[in-house]
Amino acid sequence: MMLWWLVGRRARIAILAGLAGGLAAGCMEEKWECRGAKDCPQGWWCIGALSPDGRRIQGGYCVRQGAVQERDSLESFDDSGRDTVQEPDLVVSDPGVPDPGWIDVLDAQDAASDVGRDPGVDPGIWECPLDKDCTGRVCGPDPKCQESCGQCIKWADCNSDGRCIDRGGCGERCDEMVPIPAGDFWQGCYAAIDVNCSANEWNYHLVTTPPYRIDRFEATVGMYAACYSAGSCEEPKGTSSYCNWGRLDRTDHPVNCITWDQARRFCAWAGKRLCSESEWEKAARGTKDGRLYPWGNEDPTCKRTVKRENGYGCGTDSSWPVGSIPDGRSPFDVMDMAGNVLEWVADVWHDSYDGAEPNDGSPWGGESVVAEFRVGRGGSFDYGELRDLRTSARIKRAAGDGEYDAGVRCCSDDGPS
Numbered sequence: 001m002m003l004w005w006l007v008g009r010r011a012r013i014a015i016l017a018g019l020a021g022g023l024a025a026g027c028m029e030e031k032w033e034c035r036g037a038k039d040c041p042q043g044w045w046c047i048g049a050l051s052p053d054g055r056r057i058q059g060g061y062c063v064r065q066g067a068v069q070e071r072d073s074l075e076s077f078d079d080s081g082r083d084t085v086q087e088p089d090l091v092v093s094d095p096g097v098p099d100p101g102w103i104d105v106l107d108a109q110d111a112a113s114d115v116g117r118d119p120g121v122d123p124g125i126w127e128c129p130l131d132k133d134c135t136g137r138v139c140g141p142d143p144k145c146q147e148s149c150g151q152c153i154k155w156a157d158c159n160s161d162g163r164c165i166d167r168g169g170c171g172e173r174c175d176e177m178v179p180i181p182a183g184d185f186w187q188g189c190y191a192a193i194d195v196n197c198s199a200n201e202w203n204y205h206l207v208t209t210p211p212y213r214i215d216r217f218e219a220t221v222g223m224y225a226a227c228y229s230a231g232s233c234e235e236p237k238g239t240s241s242y243c244n245w246g247r248l249d250r251t252d253h254p255v256n257c258i259t260w261d262q263a264r265r266f267c268a269w270a271g272k273r274l275c276s277e278s279e280w281e282k283a284a285r286g287t288k289d290g291r292l293y294p295w296g297n298e299d300p301t302c303k304r305t306v307k308r309e310n311g312y313g314c315g316t317d318s319s320w321p322v323g324s325i326p327d328g329r330s331p332f333d334v335m336d337m338a339g340n341v342l343e344w345v346a347d348v349w350h351d352s353y354d355g356a357e358p359n360d361g362s363p364w365g366g367e368s369v370v371a372e373f374r375v376g377r378g379g380s381f382d383y384g385e386l387r388d389l390r391t392s393a394r395i396k397r398a399a400g401d402g403e404y405d406a407g408v409r410c411c412s413d414d415g416p417s
Contacts, residue, residue: 034060137162169252169321170217175270177213177412178283178332184208185282188353189392190290193297196387200394202352207278209361214275214283215409217322218254218336218343221245224266232269234262237402244319252321254341254407260374260399263344263408264367272410274346276363277394279411280377285391286331292390294330294337300389304328305339308384319381338389341407342376349373349396373398380405
């Protein structure tokens, strides 16, 4: 519905007294007083004079929209004080309704500057007299009427140009690594605080790692594309519609749909290697409290992780740019270690830690061993169960599968001294 606020802005062009009464009398059995569109039935306008504070209509009456229409051309008044009006004007068109003459209204520019951009004006009372103009904009208010051009997806903010800008992404920091000091930590399910332990997470055991480094962010589509362009990586094997590869709007999203060997090759090209399970878990949970999740023991929500909540990816039906949710970072300031994409690690799959060797943080089995099943860590944007997002959760995966939830994060040996 297009609502016109009929306002006399110039002293020489006043709103004709009795307009509202005459129109109402010709269109309805009784006069309905109004201060804005909300006071009138659907299909009716509120016509009257603008109050001094610019917040409401004074002495207004509801008028059926069909009784007034926009005139295609402008005419000049005579010299008796009725000058030519340079804005869009209205004239009564219904038969039997007296012609009130020309009525000055707010033009589009005045509407935007005088009312539409004034936060003190109740938008429920005033509506712009022109169609909104969202040319070149996908979000935020249009410049003419201040009406919404749309909303950005959850991982983006709207800038002043009406464009959605990712607030996540690693920018120039994509290859940044975090130093993890040497020392002990406890690996596996900590039954004292965890009621969701799986058999494959037993036993809770002490591991002593040397110093190492781990990627702060999951490997992105842009980083994997550089490896592909160099001839060291193949296109991701997976073909799901959830795959980020080949999407121009996903360069800051984690690469997914890759096999274990594709993950290994990518890390080697980057001068790194796949993390071991122990290295991954130490970086995710820290060394002090055996926490359930990277941020602590509070249940995961979309305030801390990209998970299945109101649909995949917190309602976006996809992964998010890496590092989009800083509140989910680990004690070592490593991002996205719960949710977004599952991360391949070097270890061969074992059904538990029973007899786990070694206890020095290196992988059980390692990259040189041929194995049908490997391990994925961290959960993904399609995971909704709390148990699957815990720091101790282990996922058994066929090494040759390029599932849409499978990505990678790399490690290196050059840790802090």
